[in-house]
Amino acid sequence: MKTITFAIPCYNSAEYMDKCIESILACRDEQDDLEIIIVDDGSFKDDTPAKADQWAADYPTTIRAIHQENGGHGQAVNTGLANATGLYFKVVDSDDWLDKDALQQVINYARTQVEVSDPTDLIIANYVYEKVYEGTSTTIRYTNVFPQGREFGWDDIKRFNPSQYLLMHSVMYRTQVLRDSGIKLPAHTFYVDNIFVYVPLPYVGTIYYLDVDMYRYFIGREDQSVNESIMYKRRDQQVLITRVMIDSVDVDAVESKKLRKYMLSYLSMMMCICTVFLRMKRTKENTRELNSLWGYLRDARPDMYLPVRANILNLGMNLPTELGRRIGLGGYHVAQKIFKFN
Incomplete structure (x- = not known):
């Protein structure tokens, strides 16, 4: 068994995939206990398959290349998980990279779990928004939320700030936890990372946090899925992911009160994002879709509806009238500047 499987979904990624792969190989040593699965998701515009x-x-004991018909980011992650042999599973997007010193510390901890009878379920580290073209970066860390230097559970966590949601960048699940959760990401759909980081949480019993800036999240390409204009065009996919x-997950049935609170907050954030983009332009279709989404939550999870609707994020975003719409959109753009998320 390998210690960590790194899955790298690649779609026409020849221009930048080398940097991503090299950042992981920098921590390869004589133990050869790291696995890299490059999932070529039907690339055709460049030499990604050949690369x-x-x-x-070049690295037959470490790297595997899997070629598949185009299925989107989610299907590439599914393929990586299905073929993973590591105790832990980490997704690294092909335009991102990992910091060597931080990654080494995470690897060192993961290695301590290989021989124990009950390995830690979830390893968390910081991530950094790298706005390369602007020459700026923003680090998201969790020192105010998680204990350090020991394994802990959900009842030991403190309050998350608005900018501190766990994203795919910050988590490394035990592979079996992901498989036990039955997670399967939808094909040909963007924003599936929200499902990946959210659905397995109730299956996590133990956590370990390292205050190291491991994941470097590149932001800046015009075709990137977090570009605001692209997010508006793909608002239907945001709605699909939220549904x-x-x-x-029936959050109301989650045993830990603190985890339940966090998951309600995360779902509130997703509902807020959907609301923002469905109110960005006043059309009958957007209004109908927005009412349908909130009605879906009310009917499917009645116990969750009022807490999500009453969340401060959604109180502002759902104010009626044109003034309310402008206030909501204004709040969104302020948050963009503060948290640097796109």
């Missing part, structure tokens, strides 16, 4: 094969040929999250 993936060359990497696998999947509503269906997948």
